Amino acid sequence: MMIKAVLFDFDGVIAQTETYKLKQLMLMLDHFQVAYTKEQIFSMAGTIGSEVLKKMQKLFYQDAAFIAHQDEILAFKTTRPDLKALKTKNLDELLTVLKKRYLKLAVASNSSAARLQTALDSLSIASAFDLIASATDLGRLKPDPYVYQYAMAVFNVRPEETLIIEDSQLGIAAGKKAGAYVAALKDELGAIDQRGADIILEDIGKVVEFIDFINLP
Template identity: 30%
Template sequence: MLKAVIIDFDGVIVDTEVIWFEIFNEWFKNNWNYDLTIEEFLICVGSHSKELLNRLENEHNIIIDKNKFNKETSQKFIDESKNLPLKQGVLEFIKSIKNENILLALATSASRKKPITHLIRLNIIQYFDVIVTSEDVDKIKPHPDLFNKAIQKLGIKTEETIIIEDSVNGLLAGNKAGINTIVCTNDVTKYSKFENFFIKVDSLEKVDLKNIIKKYDESSEIYANR
């Protein structure tokens, strides 16, 4: 039986990934005259920028003060994302979850302030039963810690849960946690190569929650009759 949905924030609830790519691309262009590609940027989507910075240092000898980079890009992101709307289909999907009396959790690699600020601004924070951020775990995605912590806080089993993710790092984390993961791509992550997902869509409008609930119920019956 499906008892909970765990959803990512960046790129799923609000379309932040496009803004992040533009900010990163502009920063490297201005500071290093380097054209950052989508493929390079995808390394850090759903995880941390240090993975990208380490790659650029090793492969292109682009040595960056990580603290300076994070401070400058983070401030620009705050400025440019403060009016971002919910992605299409998000509110309807969240309401459908609650209408079915299913628990809802947020699990994000971001620190707590950013998602909380946006969830309050968008007036949807009241729908979430659990919120897990990078401040709650030792390792972020692609490690499974965020999802394991969410499961623990929800008080349910992995087989009673489904994850909504937009990135390869998120999908890897979901698979490592042993939880079925729906990939919901955006204009950045659509270029990623995804493998071993439960369902793949390009909008939450295309996720049929009732059909997913039915599949979980059927699986539970099969397991109970063994």
């Protein structure tokens, strides 16, 4: 079976905004002396909005420091990052190779389509993608597989003809539920449990080798 489409998550795959955001959160927890592990914080990768608040309340419901300062912590917002500085290394080269192979490319993220369009424009890569699919706009967030199923339907490709590039547990679960191949891009701290993926890559450029492996007769 030949891969015909590659679907990219945004945060943690196209740009390292996931790591940036979670490291900022750890600084906030340090400030209020809330005890945590990196694995706890990185378990929130791929989570957005009110879901982050629910996850934190569940993680720290017995922590006295969190309880005392939860209003300040839950009001936490990251400073606006420089997206160009956070663009994933070797991404441009990968997109060039994939386009030369005439593969269909999409961004499929929990973020809104408006936010994704602005981010891709700022990174000067919007034209590389044939589709922007927003789970928020579609009304079904990962780990629901719908955003990936939607992209595959638009491209008229089957799950076994699709490679999804993810980083978070939620995204990996969504990709596997959609029936596609899933490659996980390892986070810089190695704190995300990515064992559900078909392969874990330290360099996004290795996606080409994985596609070639899948395409072997």
